[in-house]
Amino acid sequence: MPTAANLLAIMPFPDINPIAISIGPLAIHWYGLAYVAGILLGWAYARRIAANDSLWPGDRSPISKTQLDDFIVWAALGVVLGGRLGYIFFYDLSAVLRDPVRAVEIWNGGMSFHGGLAGTTIAMIIFARRHAIPIWSLFDIVAAVVPFGLFFGRIANFINGELWGRLTDVPWAVVFPASDTLARHPSQLYEAGLEGIVLLLVLATLVYGMRALKSPGFVSGAFVCGYALSRIFVEFFREPDKQLGYLLGTNWLTMGMVLSSPMVLLGLWAMFRARRQAALQL
Secondary structure (H helix, E strand, C coil): CCCCHHHECCCECCCCCCEEEEECCEEEEHHHHHHHHHHHHHHHHHHHHHHCHHHCHHHCCCCCHHHHHHHHHHHHHHHHHHHHHHHHHHHCHHHHHHCHHHHHCHHHCCCCHHHHHHHHHHHHHHHHHHCCCCHHHHHHHHHHHHHHHHHHHHHHHHHHCCCCECECCCCCCEECCCCCCECECCHHHHHHHHHHHHHHHHHHHHHHHCCHHHCCCHHHHHHHHHHHHHHHHHHCCECCCCCCCCCCCCCCCCHHHHHHHHHHHHHHHHHHHHHHHHHHCC
């Protein structure tokens, strides 16, 4: 168990201004740029996947580049609105009920991945139905590119010095100015590595190496399951949200774990369903 003596500043927090560009009263934050970078890179990668007919069932892509161009607006709205509403509902509901104006005070922080996932899922269902696109195939192409957003989002969390980790004495520990003078896990970087880089490579292997898009729903299931397992693992190193703390009187259970656990089963179900459906069509 680390002690206060060996938890003193091990590595100072990098002096990075959360504001990337400032022009007069206009300030552009790294967090905002992270969203833009994640969406644009995901969009570019999705267009490449959609253009490769050989990856899809029947060697024909179910979605055109033009349709993907239209969907990017739907995806952005689903991520932002769902992420904000999810944070309010899962993490900040009592404070918002006391002061409803807080719901629109985005400068107080608050975006939830699970809420963003729900918002994007709703956007995908509506868009797929309006454009007669197979819903599971749209799920798959979006799932394959989401790690771009996760990576840049977690890097932005680190730059902002927020969502820091638990106390530790590991050599790479960081002291976050907004927390205290004690060293903590840079859990944002753990998430960037697992949810971003590792998950992107796993999904790319499924798409290009195993031709998993030919089994609609498999890539979606792999993403949901992979993200959930990554998040649950990192939650053991991440400090829980202060307004919630640990749940059920434990010193380890967090809201992130609770929300992610059902996703493991959902992901496994989606992969099993995809393989079963593909086998039935042979």
